[in-house]
Amino acid sequence: MHPVLTGLISTLLFPIYLVQGVYVREKSMRLSPAKGPRSGKAGRGEPSVRLLTVGDSSAAAVGCTFTHEAMAPQLAAKIEAATGNAVSWHISGHNSAVAGEIRDIVLPNVPDHGYTHILIMLGINDLKNWHTSGRWKKEFGGLLYGLRARFPEARLYWCQALDMTTVPSLPKPLSTIMNMRRALINRTGAQLCVERGAVCIPPLPVPDDEGFCEDGFHANATGYNYWADHIMKFWNCEPRSSPAVSEFV
Numbered sequence: 001m002h003p004v005l006t007g008l009i010s011t012l013l014f015p016i017y018l019v020q021g022v023y024v025r026e027k028s029m030r031l032s033p034a035k036g037p038r039s040g041k042a043g044r045g046e047p048s049v050r051l052l053t054v055g056d057s058s059a060a061a062v063g064c065t066f067t068h069e070a071m072a073p074q075l076a077a078k079i080e081a082a083t084g085n086a087v088s089w090h091i092s093g094h095n096s097a098v099a100g101e102i103r104d105i106v107l108p109n110v111p112d113h114g115y116t117h118i119l120i121m122l123g124i125n126d127l128k129n130w131h132t133s134g135r136w137k138k139e140f141g142g143l144l145y146g147l148r149a150r151f152p153e154a155r156l157y158w159c160q161a162l163d164m165t166t167v168p169s170l171p172k173p174l175s176t177i178m179n180m181r182r183a184l185i186n187r188t189g190a191q192l193c194v195e196r197g198a199v200c201i202p203p204l205p206v207p208d209d210e211g212f213c214e215d216g217f218h219a220n221a222t223g224y225n226y227w228a229d230h231i232m233k234f235w236n237c238e239p240r241s242s243p244a245v246s247e248f249v
Helices: 003-012 014-027 071-083 099-109 124-128 133-150 174-196 221-232
Strands: 039-042 049-055 087-093 117-121 155-159 198-201
Touching: 003 014, 003 174, 014 174, 039 071, 049 071, 049 099, 071 087, 071 117, 071 221, 099 133, 117 133, 124 133, 124 174, 133 155, 133 174, 155 174, 155 221, 174 198
Parallel strands: 049 087, 049 117, 117 155, 155 198
Antiparallel strands: 039 087
């Protein structure tokens, strides 16, 4: 569907989204970020890969009990297993964060550990909060520029938003309307990745509910492990060669 038509239809459906969204939000569980250290290392010796995961509650491992179940340490362990080289990791995840907050508040305060790889985990809150394509373009695009300026040698990755109809806690038609907004977020994000030298990772396939935690929205340890396996498939992609951005090249 053309982006203009997608935006128009979703806007017309906004009253339904608002009413059902408020109802679902009131019933939803409120989970805290995982407990434990925000930095660590996989393997022995001096790390040749220094990984930063930055973004929303998914980066903060909401849905897990301890940080060793988070994306950063699980992905670091897979990189170490694949390469034989030590990998350090750092988590900078923030519950309910949107791209503008990560750009303006978080990025200036991220400790500089000479990161070689940065995984950006953002987009769901922006679409959930009904941010326009223009706002997302400005804020996410600015974040990519900011990361590139602070960590010019780092390789950047961004994960596109998954199919919202596969999320157990989201009923229809709410999930269908959110998927329309997701299409706009994913398309614009992919274009920005092409323009600004980031690897755009296609949406995570969701085969069943096993990877979701008790709130039916966030991933659990199994889900983050499955997600890390998915990311590894694109770890060595060039920014302009990912299947997620091929239509824009």
